Amino acid sequence: MSVVYTTRLEEPEKKYVGAGASQKGHRTGNILIDAGKTFYESALLVFPKYGLRQIDALLLSHNHCDAANGLDDLRGWTLGGFVQEYIDVYCDQATFHSVRTMFPFLVDISKATGGGDLTDQGFKWHVIDPIEPFQIEAGGIQVQALQVEHGFYSSGLPYYCLGFRIGEFSYISDTSAVPERTKTLLHGTKVLVLDALRDKPHPSHFSINQALGFVKSLHPPPLQTYLTGFSHDVNHYELEKRLVKDTSINITPCFDGQKVELDYC
Numbered sequence: 001m002s003v004v005y006t007t008r009l010e011e012p013e014k015k016y017v018g019a020g021a022s023q024k025g026h027r028t029g030n031i032l033i034d035a036g037k038t039f040y041e042s043a044l045l046v047f048p049k050y051g052l053r054q055i056d057a058l059l060l061s062h063n064h065c066d067a068a069n070g071l072d073d074l075r076g077w078t079l080g081g082f083v084q085e086y087i088d089v090y091c092d093q094a095t096f097h098s099v100r101t102m103f104p105f106l107v108d109i110s111k112a113t114g115g116g117d118l119t120d121q122g123f124k125w126h127v128i129d130p131i132e133p134f135q136i137e138a139g140g141i142q143v144q145a146l147q148v149e150h151g152f153y154s155s156g157l158p159y160y161c162l163g164f165r166i167g168e169f170s171y172i173s174d175t176s177a178v179p180e181r182t183k184t185l186l187h188g189t190k191v192l193v194l195d196a197l198r199d200k201p202h203p204s205h206f207s208i209n210q211a212l213g214f215v216k217s218l219h220p221p222p223l224q225t226y227l228t229g230f231s232h233d234v235n236h237y238e239l240e241k242r243l244v245k246d247t248s249i250n251i252t253p254c255f256d257g258q259k260v261e262l263d264y265c
């Protein structure tokens with residue numbers, strides 16, 4: 001499996017992952033995780049660079065702008081069927097409800113008022129159970145959602161976001177706490193992408209120290225962890241130097257357009 005990861009230090013909201021399993025005998029597919037508000041320009045840079053075109057599945061982690069506001073740009077992928085006829089989108093009920101409010105015309109064509117060359121087929125919505133594994137239609141690749149806390153509502157109730165596990169690769173871009181049941185689902189992860197906003201604590205994201213502590217609490221720890229989602233006050237190179245001193249785990253900040261080859265997925 002190869003994973004193309006992009007997140008910019010200058011623009012931490014920009015992030016997506018394309019993952020394709022390509023070894024002989026393995027199922028193959030390009031899986032996109034999130035289409036945030038800067039999806040369009042990231043796609044122009046990264047998709048041609050890595051020969052990515054067809055999107056076999058879009059997994060939405062949650063309804064924040066940096067995860068879902070690029071959906072309307074993604075609509076262009078299916079216009080006229082030039083790239084593909086439709087995109088399968090997988091999200092939980094709460095995210096689906098938000099998307100239906102934010103972009104009603106992307107869920108129900110009868111809500112379109114400006115033409116927009118919409119077709120019924122543009123997005124195929126799949127509301128998933130955040131606990132149970134599910135299979136994406138194209139390629140039959142199995143995905144396990146990883147439900148994590150990502151801050152709180154004003155009522156005090158936790159706001160949940162989804163990470164995703166595909167084979168031995170796990171991706172958690174936004175979290176302030178990982179429930180025990182989700183930690184169990186991470187067992188055996190070889191490569192982990194994990195939220196780490198900054199040094200100072202934050203109500204809805206792991207700080208760098210919290211991320212380090214979490215990785216060290218995993219037994220066995222992943223072979224490699226990539227930190228992501230930094231705020232602007234984190235210097236990539238200084239953080240890299242700092243993390244390399246911790247020899248108990250392999251952990252490094254990831255960068256925009258990074259490609260990671262996974263032999264064991």
Ligand SMILES: [Zn+2]
Nearest residue numbers: 062064150174
């Ligand atoms: Zn968020």
